[in-house]
Amino acid sequence: MVLLKTFQQLHYFPDLESVPPEIVDHIRTVMNLGPKAVAQYRQPKTLYRHCAAVRGYLSIHRYYGKEAQRIAVRAAYEAAEVMDQRVDVINATIEELIFRRYELPAFSTLDNIAEAAAATAQDRLYARIDEALTGERRAFLDSLLATDFAHRQSAFQAIKALPKRATRKHLEALLDQLAWLNTLGDVDDPLQHAPASKLRHLGKV
Structure with a gap:
């Protein structure tokens, strides 16, 4: 019992x-x-x-053989396409195995599957973004990393700059930066097929 x-x-x-x-x-x-x-x-x-x-x-199946592994791997890879946290991929895999009435394997098995799925999904995302970049856009991105010695920082560092305390002077500087960002053009096109969760994760890197 x-x-x-x-x-x-x-x-x-x-x-x-x-x-x-x-x-x-x-x-x-x-x-x-x-x-x-x-x-x-x-x-x-x-x-x-x-x-x-x-x-x-x-009416539970043992987690044994190719079919159980196939179900777990497929669930993990589908979850990894839209989720960026490995724990979320593991939970999605667990839910699918329970739904299919399978006994859960050792956590290390689930963790290894989720790790492989996350790595593959990340590689696919980078590949899709890379394919969507034109030569002109690549050159532009490279230019963002060039250091402006007059200001001792690159344009990329300027983009990442956090807003300062809300004063009139800082607000004017923020508006100037916003106007400058608008001159960079449309940067969303190569990312249009990327899930929002992935973009949030990349934004924190």
């Missing part, structure tokens, strides 16, 4: 020694069992048999 109830909450079988005693005591109370009833297995074969019985009762 401990295996059944913990699986219903966690969607995997925990080490029984890690189950809090309060949970075991509650199950004993509900089932009118005495303190001699413990959540232990002397024979591993009995544990395996009971795990199989729980899977059968709940």
